[in-house]
Amino acid sequence: ADLDGTLVARSDVRNRARGSGAMADLLVATARQVVADSGVDPAEVVHGVVGTPGVYDERQRRVRYAMHLPGWGRAGLLDRMREELGVPLEVHNDANLAALGEYTYGVGAGSRLFAYIMIGTGLGMGVVSEGRLFTGAHGLAGEIGFLPWPGRRRGPERLEDAVSGVAVAETARRLGMSGQLTAKSVFDAARQGDPAAVEAVRLEGERIAHTVAAAAAVLDPDLVVLGGGVGHSVDLLLRPVREHLRTLTPLRPKLAPSRLGEDAVLLGAVATALGTARDLVFERRSDGS
Template identity: 35%
Template structure:
């Protein structure tokens, strides 16, 4: 639910943001419907809508052709006035998605990459993925307001990647600075598992949940945490790095699926786990044994997170989430033996899209804070990207 507005004289910006969030992604609404959604009085709602219309964020929708009488005025958010790009930098692929301010994906591209690729090669893949995405959407770099990036590795609040087990070139790397030179707009950097967790609470199976553990399972393992409805980074932005605990054996867990006897010789490593999981679904004994070994390791770190945080829901996401029907039953059996209270266990419905969608939602949150600041008046949408500047958090921002 959008935040509920209060007295306009005291909470003017909260009310403006409340109206914007109520209109975003919705059908055109009348003033009465908006007042009901935001908790504002109808006169206050009209005052906020008039202001947002003058600034260029909201517009009145003409009556449908053939409408009789004098219909109530309806309003919508002008999502098309700005655009952003979400980027997912993985060890093996770089994915980019162009979106409007409603978060609707307008175009998407993917570029292959190698885990051991040199820095310049990976940066080139990132730029090409974004440029191709813009080309598909009929836009240029000048149309971008923000680029939000999710990457594997330990990411500081300043956008520096301290280390990454999946990408060898990602070590004490000022990724925010490098991409800030590449793109003529604000650049945000965040850990990919955290962005995936954010996407699940906004668009996926954890929508509306306040406490969430996201398991990023695939050719590498990771977690993202949502606590009290907020993305949780921890004091040093290292929260959720359960993979670093040797006792979990998460760094080697995917090999259990790759090395199963059922996988034919010569199968590409990127297809081995999928082959094993499909065979397990069909009841193959060797594949089931491999899945059992994998889940035994997965359960150790998951149980630790559940016992520590007591989440409402645990979401299985990432590349292996397509086989949630195979993985969740044995995971549930193990967790039930040690957890004081069992959370809901669900497989992601976002699949490989989870990180890039989370990056889009992360960028929208950033733009809301930028254009609807709590300590000032709402700003008019820019006609072109504003110059970059460094925020106190260290991100490149407009």
């Protein structure tokens, strides 16, 4: 992106890496290709931002709690990426970046305090208060997937086990659907009126309502945005979420679908990078370098 925030080159690549090292290599190769496609001299690129599940530990210089990316928390992995790219890299939680992107470019603009609930492979939440991310004392604010949930399995279960794309597919299978199920295929079947899929979507709406109720009680947001892979099917979810929320709590913040869709994390990364990049470029020009 240039200093106005305009995207000048972009690449969307499916992750087929089988390990964290291969995924890091893929990221580095993709970033290099994007710079080459932009026509910009690599020396002119001043800053980069990585969005990732989990929480970046500044002291240990590694990602923690990225449960769905085995090995991604390995020490030295991100330092290696920094060295190979030759660019300073900030690392941020993807839900936090999505929230910042939605505040800067999307439906959250002007909100005093809003929560972006990202529902996809996992479950996370980003919180923007007065235009700034709220991340807590250790960067863990918004890790709502770790909240306890009274599930069907033996032993403790987390909210993420009930509110995620995987949970939608598991519920649909339990209700009688068969085949290779994904959240997308279940939502598509619900749009066609499949009874099991319709019930799975209704149950997902109830669980999301519990998530919204928890956020409302703790944060008092004026807006809650639903995003992520499951959030893209918000046309089916908003009604059951709102209906069940009325039975759970008198606290009912405004609900809205993400306006940025799959680009929320990307645009949040751009907004974050611009804050640093503009200062760096100004300093370079001021000292004549």
